[in-house]
Amino acid sequence: MLFALVASVTPGPTNILVLANASRHGLAAAVPMVFGASAGAASVLLLVSSGLGVVLAGHPLLQTLLGWAGLAWLSVLAWQLFRAAGVENDEAGGDGRLGLVGTAGLQFINPKAWIMALAATGVFADPAGGGVLSSLWYAGVFFLVALPGVAVWAWLGTGAARWITRPESQRLFNRSMALLLLVSAWSTLLI
Numbered sequence: 001m002l003f004a005l006v007a008s009v010t011p012g013p014t015n016i017l018v019l020a021n022a023s024r025h026g027l028a029a030a031v032p033m034v035f036g037a038s039a040g041a042a043s044v045l046l047l048v049s050s051g052l053g054v055v056l057a058g059h060p061l062l063q064t065l066l067g068w069a070g071l072a073w074l075s076v077l078a079w080q081l082f083r084a085a086g087v088e089n090d091e092a093g094g095d096g097r098l099g100l101v102g103t104a105g106l107q108f109i110n111p112k113a114w115i116m117a118l119a120a121t122g123v124f125a126d127p128a129g130g131g132v133l134s135s136l137w138y139a140g141v142f143f144l145v146a147l148p149g150v151a152v153w154a155w156l157g158t159g160a161a162r163w164i165t166r167p168e169s170q171r172l173f174n175r176s177m178a179l180l181l182l183v184s185a186w187s188t189l190l191i
Helices: 002-009 013-025 027-057 060-083 099-106 111-124 131-163 167-190
Strands: none
Touching: 002 027, 002 111, 002 131, 013 027, 013 060, 013 099, 013 111, 013 131, 013 167, 027 099, 027 111, 027 131, 060 111, 060 167, 111 131
């Protein structure tokens, strides 16, 4: 449970996007992202602990391709966030929210989610093979623990919104979050 809490509350691409969206659209709009991020990460953990981790370990090229695809998509999201206008001037259409399904899907290309799932499975999985029930247990615990971990980022975003009242401040905040998103995504290359 402690591992799940640390994995879900530490900075990463999803948490930065949740924070940015909550600052822009409010806590209620970020709640689906919180559930989506938690469910998506738990799903990745379920897949890895059910045997996909073994398959990936045997195919390093596939690991590399998935990693680069994830980094590319996270870089696109960072670019969109960087270019986002301030609240009063935002007339470009579309509000940039990923929602529940989008945020859950993001976990399947999020390098941090895969690293977490591989580490959790390697450290906590039963070497004798706990089967499907064990995998479901790990994923369920992770989901329940991740909810408040990711929600902290939504709450921080709503707190930041109180300080970001002018469009210029919003643009500066968006650009800062975009740069943090790039750093958090690309830092996975160092791991």
